[in-house]
Amino acid sequence: MEILHYFLFFGLLMSYLGICRAQDTITANQTLRDGDTLVSADEMYELGFFSRGNITNRYLGIWYKNKSPLTVAWVANRETPIRDSSGVFRVDTNGSLLVIAGSNNTVVWSSNPGPVSPPTINPVAQLLNPGNLVVRDQSGEGSLIWQSFDHPGDMFLPGIKLGKDLISGLDRRLSSWKSVDDPSPGLYEALMNTNGYPQLWVERDSVPYSRFGPWNGLTFNGIPTHISNSIYTHDFVMNDKEVYYWFTLVNTSVVTRIYFTPEGIPLRMNWNERTQMWFLYSSANIDMCSLFALCGSNGRCDPKNSPLCSCMEGFEPRNPDEWSASQWSSGCRRRTALSCSNGDGFRVFNNVKLPDTRRAWFNRSMTLGECETACKQNCSCNAYSNIDIRMNGSGCLLWFGDLMDIRTVDESQDLFVRMAVSDLTVQSIPEFTSRPAGSNKKRQTIIVVVSILSILVMVILILAILYGRRKNKRSRVKKIPVQTIDEEYIMDSQDDDTELTAFSLTKISKSTNDFANDKKLGQGGFGPVYKGVLDDGREIAVKRLSKTSRQGIGEFKNEVKFIAKLQHRNLVKLLGYCIQGDENMLIYEYMPNKSLDSFIFDKIKSFILGWSDRFRIIHGIARGLLYLHQDSRFKIVHRDLKTSNILLDVDMNPKISDFGLARMFREHENEANTNNVVGTLGYIAPEYAVDGIFSEKSDVFSFGVLVLEIVSGKKNRGFSHQNDSDNLLAHAWRLFDEGMAMELLAAHMRESCVASEVLRSVHIGLLCVQHFAKDRPTMSSVVLMFDKEGALPQPKQPAFFAKGSLPQLNLASVDDITMTTLEPR
Numbered sequence: 001m002e003i004l005h006y007f008l009f010f011g012l013l014m015s016y017l018g019i020c021r022a023q024d025t026i027t028a029n030q031t032l033r034d035g036d037t038l039v040s041a042d043e044m045y046e047l048g049f050f051s052r053g054n055i056t057n058r059y060l061g062i063w064y065k066n067k068s069p070l071t072v073a074w075v076a077n078r079e080t081p082i083r084d085s086s087g088v089f090r091v092d093t094n095g096s097l098l099v100i101a102g103s104n105n106t107v108v109w110s111s112n113p114g115p116v117s118p119p120t121i122n123p124v125a126q127l128l129n130p131g132n133l134v135v136r137d138q139s140g141e142g143s144l145i146w147q148s149f150d151h152p153g154d155m156f157l158p159g160i161k162l163g164k165d166l167i168s169g170l171d172r173r174l175s176s177w178k179s180v181d182d183p184s185p186g187l188y189e190a191l192m193n194t195n196g197y198p199q200l201w202v203e204r205d206s207v208p209y210s211r212f213g214p215w216n217g218l219t220f221n222g223i224p225t226h227i228s229n230s231i232y233t234h235d236f237v238m239n240d241k242e243v244y245y246w247f248t249l250v251n252t253s254v255v256t257r258i259y260f261t262p263e264g265i266p267l268r269m270n271w272n273e274r275t276q277m278w279f280l281y282s283s284a285n286i287d288m289c290s291l292f293a294l295c296g297s298n299g300r301c302d303p304k305n306s307p308l309c310s311c312m313e314g315f316e317p318r319n320p321d322e323w324s325a326s327q328w329s330s331g332c333r334r335r336t337a338l339s340c341s342n343g344d345g346f347r348v349f350n351n352v353k354l355p356d357t358r359r360a361w362f363n364r365s366m367t368l369g370e371c372e373t374a375c376k377q378n379c380s381c382n383a384y385s386n387i388d389i390r391m392n393g394s395g396c397l398l399w400f401g402d403l404m405d406i407r408t409v410d411e412s413q414d415l416f417v418r419m420a421v422s423d424l425t426v427q428s429i430p431e432f433t434s435r436p437a438g439s440n441k442k443r444q445t446i447i448v449v450v451s452i453l454s455i456l457v458m459v460i461l462i463l464a465i466l467y468g469r470r471k472n473k474r475s476r477v478k479k480i481p482v483q484t485i486d487e488e489y490i491m492d493s494q495d496d497d498t499e500l501t502a503f504s505l506t507k508i509s510k511s512t513n514d515f516a517n518d519k520k521l522g523q524g525g526f527g528p529v530y531k532g533v534l535d536d537g538r539e540i541a542v543k544r545l546s547k548t549s550r551q552g553i554g555e556f557k558n559e560v561k562f563i564a565k566l567q568h569r570n571l572v573k574l575l576g577y578c579i580q581g582d583e584n585m586l587i588y589e590y591m592p593n594k595s596l597d598s599f600i601f602d603k604i605k606s607f608i609l610g611w612s613d614r615f616r617i618i619h620g621i622a623r624g625l626l627y628l629h630q631d632s633r634f635k636i637v638h639r640d641l642k643t644s645n646i647l648l649d650v651d652m653n654p655k656i657s658d659f660g661l662a663r664m665f666r667e668h669e670n671e672a673n674t675n676n677v678v679g680t681l682g683y684i685a686p687e688y689a690v691d692g693i694f695s696e697k698s699d700v701f702s703f704g705v706l707v708l709e710i711v712s713g714k715k716n717r718g719f720s721h722q723n724d725s726d727n728l729l730a731h732a733w734r735l736f737d738e739g740m741a742m743e744l745l746a747a748h749m750r751e752s753c754v755a756s757e758v759l760r761s762v763h764i765g766l767l768c769v770q771h772f773a774k775d776r777p778t779m780s781s782v783v784l785m786f787d788k789e790g791a792l793p794q795p796k797q798p799a800f801f802a803k804g805s806l807p808q809l810n811l812a813s814v815d816d817i818t819m820t821t822l823e824p825r
Contacts, residue, residue, distance in 0.1 A: 025126045032089040033102075034058060034082075038127050039065060044255075045073065045131040049087045053181030057081030060089050060099045060109070061183070062131055062148070064255070067271065071278070073131050073155045073257070074148050075183040077109035095123040095135050095145040111135070111146045130159045153183065156190075156247075156258035156266070158232065162200075163192035163244025169754035172244070174260045188264030194752050195610040197357040197387070197397060198236075198243050202264050208292040209264060211405055212284060214357050214397070215245075217388035222353035222409050223284055231270075231281075232256060240751040256281065289407040293356070296331025297402035297650075300352065304408070312406065313347060314423040319537035330537060331402065336420035337518050340379035345424045346372070346416040354385055354415055355403040359652070361607040362387060363396045371396030372416065378604055383417045400608055401593060402650070422454075464514070500564055501576030503587055508532060508542055508578050515544070521594060526555065526660060531590060539590035540575060544583070555660030556584050566632055570624030572647055572657040588657070592650050597643035600713050606746065611753035613652050614710050618761060619786055620654040621646060625703055626779040628656075629696045635665040637694060641702035642683045643709060663694070671695035682717030686799040687773055697773035700782070701799070704768025708732050711761055713746035729769050729798040736766055736795070760786070766795035 024041050026032055037048035046065040049058045050072065060076040077099045086102030097111040121139035128134060133148040149160045150170060154177050156162060164171050173191035178184045188209065193201045199213025200220055212220045215236040231254050234247035249256070255271035270281040288294065288308055289301035295309035296318070302308060309323075311332035317323040319330040338344050366374070368386045375381035380400050387395025389412065403417070511532030512519045521529045527546030533539055545556055564574050578585040596617065599605045609617075628636040638656065645658040661678045674692045677684065685701035688694045705716050708728055719728040726734060735743050741762045745753060764785050770776050775796060777785070785792060 024128075025124050026089075026091060027122070027124050028091045028093050030090070034085045034087040038125075040127045040129050040131070042129045044129060045127060047089075047127050047133060049082075049085070049089075052183070055181050057083065058085060058087050059183055060087065062127065062133060064271075068276070072183065073153075073157060074133070074151075075153050076111075076148075078153065078183045078185060080108040081184075082108060091123050091125045091135065093123065095137065097125060097133075097135060097146065131157050132159065153177075154186075154260040154262075156260065158247055158249050158256070161237075161242070161244035161246050162190070163198075163237075163242060164194055164752075165242050166752055167241055167755065169756055174266075176260050176262050176264055179262055186262050188260065188262070190260055190264075190266060192243060192245060193358060194243050195358040195612050196360045196608060197362040198238060199357055200245065202266075204264060210286075210290045211292050211356060214354060214387070216413055217390040220245075221411070221413055222407065243752065293329075293405045295328045295406070297404055298332040298334075298406075299328055300349075300406045300408065302408040312349065312403075312417065314417070314419045318539075322537070333533075334420070334423075336423050338379070338418060338420055339518075343421065344376075344418050345421055346375075346384075347419045347424060349406075349415045349417060351409055351411065352413070352415050353405070353407045353409050354397070354413060355383065355399055356405045357397060357399075358610075358613075359399070359401060359608040361398040361400070361604055364388075365394070366396035368393050368396070371398070374398060375416075375418070380605060381418065383415060385413065385415050389413050398604070400605055465510075500560070500574065501587070503576050503578040503585075505578055505580040505583055507534070508585060508587070510535075511540060512542055515542075526658075539592075541588040541590045542578075543586040543588065545585065556586070559586060559658070559660045559662075566628070566636075566659075568624055568627040568632075569653070570620045570655055571627070572655040591647035591655065593648035593652060595644045596646040596648060596654065596710070599648070600643065600710055601715060606713050607748055609652070611745075611749045611758065614749075615754075615757050615761065617646070617648075617652065617654045618707055618710055619783075621656065621703065621706060622779060622783050622786060624654070624656045625699055626783050629699065629779050635669070635696065637663050637665065637696055638699050638702075639663060639694060640679050640683075641699055641706065642680050643706060646706070665696075682715065685773065686771060693773075695773060696778065697776050700768050700776045700779060701773075703779070703782070704765045704776075705729070707761055707765030707768065708744070711746070711758065711765065712744050729766075732762060733766055733795065733798050736762055760792070763792050763795065766798060767793065769798040770796050771799040 024039055026038060032038060032048070034049040037046050039046050043065055045062050047062045048060070050061055050063065050070060051058055052070065052072070059078070059081055061072045062074040064071045064073065076097070082099075082101045084101075084103055088100040088102050090098055090100070092098055095112070098107050099109040100106065101108050122137065123135055123145065124138050125133065125135050130149075135145040135147070137143050137145055149157075150172055152160050152162075152172060152174055154174060156174055161172055162174065171191065173189050176186035176188040178186040187204050189203045189206075191201050191203065193199055197214050199211060199215075201208060201212075202210045212223050214221055219234075220236075229250075231251050232247045232249050234245065236245050237243070247258075257269055259267045259269050261267060265283065265286055267283045268281045269278045271277075272279050284290070287303045289303045295301045298312055298315045299309050300312050302310070307326055309326075309328040311317060314335055315332035316335050317330070318333045322328070322330050363371075363374075364387060371384045371386060374396065375384040375398050378398070381398050382401065383399040383403055385397045386393040387397055406415075509515065511534050512530040515528075515530055519530045519532065521531050521541060523529070527544045530542045530544065531539065532542050560574070560577060567573075572591070573589040574586060575589060576587040578587065593599070599609050600614075625638070625641070628638060636659075638659065639661045640658060641656070645656065647655045647657050649655060663672065665672070671693055672695070674694065677689060677692055679688070679702075683702040683705050685694070685698040688698045705728075709716060712728065712732070714728055716728040719726075719731065732741075732744050735741050741759050742750070742755060744762055745758050764777075764782060767785075768776055768782065
């Protein structure tokens with residue numbers, strides 16, 4: 001009997017000491033030390049502490065059991081290794097997983113790095129068969145608290161969702177190791193980019209590196225080898241709660257994984273039981289053409305050609321000298337400008353990877369015919385395609401602006417690109433191809449007439465250019481006299497003044513095709529703005545002072561004075577000026593996406609700017625304003641901040657423009673008073689509108705209006721709501737006060753936004769539009785509010801709360817064109 005008791009006691013003791021080896025769970029009362037392991041029920045995966053290669057650092061991870069060499073599927077403390085073998089793993093009573101360096105009892109990793117959650121009664125960690133480490137609350141119905149599949153490393157396993165949870169904001173992405181033996185985060189990340197229509201991306205150091213997508217119903221466009229088979233099946237899921245890609249096993253006896261290498265290459269590896277080795281099953285189509293936008297805008301990459309890059313039919317190199325030297329980043333431009341009113345056509349491009357869809361508009365239920373009609377009816381639409389290639393195809397993608405990252409692929413998905421009629425062959429023009437063969441004579445007549453007219457136009461154009469050059473040679477060029485700028489605002493030393501180029505009228509006229517109407521980008525209070533292309537291929541924006549403008553030479557000099565000395569990534573760059581005869585012009589860097597208002601207030605183009613784009617734009621504007629108010633050499637108040645004065649570059653980065661009304665403050669000066677209010681209704685702060693007092697808090701108010709407009713897609717001025725008579729600011733405050741701030745967000749973004757970011761943006765926007773300037777935060781505080789999590793102060797009722805409370809100003813603008821009378825300084 002004593003011997004029986006001895007064996008029973010010994011068995012219980014060994015069971016307790018070896019519990020981590022024999023079971024797949026660990027509770028809050030247990031610990032796992034370095035040397036012990038947790039094993040999944042099917043004995044496929046094992047959890048414990050490990051080292052790789054000659055590196056002695058210890059990490060808690062999950063690896064494939066009994067497979068050599070050690071193949072790690074997940075790592076907890078990637079960035080904080082333990083330097084010795086004292087590591088301890090345990091479950092806290094609040095459900096957090098902890099990795100502790102036992103030598104100094106320091107927590108080096110926690111699954112819940114934020115605020116401590118309420119204690120759970122009985123948390124348990126379990127290593128599941130798919131290799132997923134989960135924490136559940138055993139006191140309830142086993143509700144999930146945390147899982148490792150939500151935080152993958154460099155391994156993409158069956159069941160992992162690569163993508164975003166649109167409710168919580170959780171972004172599941174792969175992250176490469178620094179090297180094969182160092183699990184700390186490397187340079188590359190694979191993610192689901194949900195801007196526009198979702199697509200798979202690889203980023204290198206947070207910069208786009210390669211792109212796979214979009215999903216075409218069978219696979220990601222551009223990866224023809226990535227198709228379902230007898231081993232696994234995969235799918236792309238997109239709904240109002242989440243957007244993700246995943247794969248599941250058809251044959252569960254096969255061991256397969258996607259390994260994201262330290263070089264950023266996704267490889268599918270399968271285990272061969274006979275040879276006891278991993279072998280390469282498939283890989284993405286990796287070559288030079290995989291580099292994102294290698295051929296620039298409107299260029300096409302073909303790995304079978306030499307050189308790799310060529311312009312798409314109907315386009316020509318933007319900078320021929322660079323292209324001849326195999327430098328393609330400048331991309332291609334249209335050979336012939338579009339003429340929407342005269343009817344453009346479409347050229348079909350076969351076997352291409354569809355362009356970058358971050359700025360694309362989409363509708364998943366439209367037919368291809370409806371898609372073509374939608375593109376035809378919008379002169380800004382440059383291309384269209386269907387989304388799903390199965391059966392007869394369905395869904396609609398519309399592209400606006402330049403087409404980026406196109407390459408030749410061995411799969412069938414057609415891209416229809418808008419072309420001028422003259423750049424289409426007779427056979428490709430739908431109006432011609434639909435006619436019977438008996439109309440050949442009529443077609444020939446049309447061709448002859450068009451040819452004759454083209455020759456006449458060319459002759460007239462050449463004569464006009466020669467005449468213009470002869471006339472301009474007689475003109476006397478004037479330069480900006482530095483003395484004309486108010487001495488009060490001359491910088492301390494002219495030695496460090498930013499030098500601007502004095503452009504000749506001849507050069508500017510040539511670059512804009514003599515200020516042709518099709519080169520006109522827009523019209524403001526200053527005058528018209530034109531797009532130009534210099535002889536060296538640089539694209540410019542020419543701001544031409546109108547002779548009838550209420551803004552005159554004062555604002556012209558004011559803008560030169562300010563913007564020439566301001567250098568920031570979120571401020572537009574002034575390249576030079578032109579003063580000749582009666583002409584006064586400012587020359588800027590060209591912003592291909594024009595102004596923010598052309599996107600957020602447009603019914604179709606508003607779909608191009610997803611929430612992540614808008615959130616990034618808000619951040620950029622805030623940083624630009626912070627620079628003006630605090631980080632530049634002088635404190636500068638813009639005084640006319642509005643959506644039309646926020647320009648967008650090719651990557652949709654915001655740049656503050658139009659400094660004609662800006663005012664500089666001395667070192668100890670915080671506010672000023674004027675009898676002449678300048679600015680635009682809807683953006684003017686109340687103390688400025690009523691009392692003529694302006695300060696940096698006036699810009700903060702305008703920024704707050706901008707934030708609420710960007711979130712809602714609605715203009716503050718002229719806003720109306722069916723349930724009340726509030727303006728936009730009052731409507732936003734009511735929703736916020738009732739806990740319904742998400743309702744302010746434009747409907748098309750509610751499926752793809754991060755709710756916490758939206759709520760925080762609305763909250764900060766309302767803080768910025770409070771009635772009294774002293775209650776508004778400074779821009780430095782605003783930037784910190786965006787960059788750091790934490791509680792925010794409660795906003796008070798905003799300024800101009802009632803719709804009829806907007807002040808009546810004689811000098812404020814009409815139709816958002818700023819009309820001003822400058823006061824003496």
